[in-house]
Amino acid sequence: MFNRLKKRNKPQPTDRIFPKYHHAMFKRVLEEEGLKFDREGRPRTLYSLRHTYICFRLMEGADIYMLAKNCRTSVEMIDKYYAAHLKDVLDASAINVRKKKPPKKEVAEIRRGELATLR
Helix, strand or coil, X not given: CHHHHHHHHCCCCCCCCCCCCHHHHHHHHHHHCCCCECCCCCECCHHHHHHHHHHHHHHCCCCHHHHHHHCCCCHHHHHHHHHHHHCCXXXXXXXXXXXXXXXXXXXXXXXXXXXXXXX
């Protein structure tokens, strides 16, 4: 799909990655791919990507606290508007628990080990 867009639009090195008309571009891609509407018939928007991202991360077992921080929202909002759609898929006991952080010394050792493998 990227190559098709590249060929059609003939981008220049000075072009912006996200031009001013990104909403129109998004709608056009959705139309071309037959994804303009969700399974309930509601139109998809750029905001739909946020919803998809949060739901996929929850299904992967992401830490809900870190996800809320990353998406600049609250755990309550994620629970109410995103996790509610996945209640049959999610194991609440697995995502609603803060994961223990490794001690700082252990993190430093891991990083040193990673650097050694890169050399």
